[in-house]
Amino acid sequence: MIGEMLPVRGQKRRLRTALLADTLCSRGHEVTWWSSRFDHDKKQWLPENAQAETPNLHLELARGLGYAHNYSVRRYFDHRLVTRRLLHAARRSGQKPDLILATVPDHNLACGMTRIGVDLGIPVVIDIRDQWPEIFLRPLPASLQPFGRLVLAKDFRRLRWCLQRAYCLTAMMGPLLDWGLAIAGRSRSDDDQVLPLGSKDLPSVGQEALPAEVRDAIRLRPGARVITFAGTFGEFYNPEIIVRAARRFQGSGPQAKDYLFVLAGDGQYVRTVNEAAAGMSNVILPGWLGPEAIAALLRSSHLFIIPCTKPIPAFPNKAFAYLSAGAPIISSVYGELRDIIEQTGIGANFEPGDEEALAAKIEQILGNEEQRCRMGQAARQLYEEKFSSDIIYGEFAGFLENLARNRSARQRELERSTR
Numbered sequence: 001m002i003g004e005m006l007p008v009r010g011q012k013r014r015l016r017t018a019l020l021a022d023t024l025c026s027r028g029h030e031v032t033w034w035s036s037r038f039d040h041d042k043k044q045w046l047p048e049n050a051q052a053e054t055p056n057l058h059l060e061l062a063r064g065l066g067y068a069h070n071y072s073v074r075r076y077f078d079h080r081l082v083t084r085r086l087l088h089a090a091r092r093s094g095q096k097p098d099l100i101l102a103t104v105p106d107h108n109l110a111c112g113m114t115r116i117g118v119d120l121g122i123p124v125v126i127d128i129r130d131q132w133p134e135i136f137l138r139p140l141p142a143s144l145q146p147f148g149r150l151v152l153a154k155d156f157r158r159l160r161w162c163l164q165r166a167y168c169l170t171a172m173m174g175p176l177l178d179w180g181l182a183i184a185g186r187s188r189s190d191d192d193q194v195l196p197l198g199s200k201d202l203p204s205v206g207q208e209a210l211p212a213e214v215r216d217a218i219r220l221r222p223g224a225r226v227i228t229f230a231g232t233f234g235e236f237y238n239p240e241i242i243v244r245a246a247r248r249f250q251g252s253g254p255q256a257k258d259y260l261f262v263l264a265g266d267g268q269y270v271r272t273v274n275e276a277a278a279g280m281s282n283v284i285l286p287g288w289l290g291p292e293a294i295a296a297l298l299r300s301s302h303l304f305i306i307p308c309t310k311p312i313p314a315f316p317n318k319a320f321a322y323l324s325a326g327a328p329i330i331s332s333v334y335g336e337l338r339d340i341i342e343q344t345g346i347g348a349n350f351e352p353g354d355e356e357a358l359a360a361k362i363e364q365i366l367g368n369e370e371q372r373c374r375m376g377q378a379a380r381q382l383y384e385e386k387f388s389s390d391i392i393y394g395e396f397a398g399f400l401e402n403l404a405r406n407r408s409a410r411q412r413e414l415e416r417s418t419r
Contacts, residue, residue, distance in 0.1 A: 105132040114162035123167035198392035199320035209296035228301040233267035298325040306331040326380030
């Protein structure tokens, strides 16, 4: 898996691959993680001697080009180079694992690892995390997307090849699994699974872990309701709309409310958001926060916002942490999260870009404390029952163990067809 934070010294945050690796290792398995030496989030190189802190987890890392922007030609060629070096190292190592799990992205590495699995008769599971290589078409105008698809024709063929030959597919949400199955050209089998991202429960930290500017603002306004966004200020989750909504509640007019908006994070739109919030006393931008500071912020929050900029189906990482914190969520995401919010009463939905609706939802939820508490309790209960990482990755690990032990008839047919 390329692009996820690796569990090395100084990195306390665990995401999907790391949580699964930790779980498998705790169950007595040996796990090797093949990845890039480039830290995708911080855009910097890991040291040559980087090692995993988890016992029985081994890192095999390759150096690529590095890149400054997520949507860039340089990132595309970085992943191609890393893939070539990792596949060379994998074949040279002589390892024959019981099972290979490869993620999309990156489709090139997933394709290469699938070929190794087919050659060695090892079942390969493809875990779909995003719609690569279609992601590279998104920045293009609609009129140029067919040309972009033509340029990436080989990439789409590689993706189709590996999805067709995978033992089975997993995905973090239903629409992604459906997308992968459609490309593979087959219907869903019993082995194809939806396994949500989930998250670890928040550590027990107090407000002393907050950045000073946030801690002081909360202490100076003890009755203020804290409204939070924490994440990357990017193309799909741009908190500028939250700033525009917050502007309605500042000052001393009839709409003024004692609301404190905390927008924590960094990304390509951080300058735009800072400029939009200039001079506003009810908006704080503390920058990118570490795990303990994030936990303290989420535990201090009364309401969370997921400001998706487009009507796309998604279930972002931040949603699981918000559920764990036990406060309502206002979201403009489409897909499963939107359905869950509507069905379970854990918050409210609004349309992307509709700042009036966002402001109205904020006031509606925070204006009724009994309702707000009820929504927060429902969010926490949903987390405990369905989205705790202990539950999800225990199920994921057990699923992989069963696949490794009990080779299905479909896998044997695939092996015969490639002889």
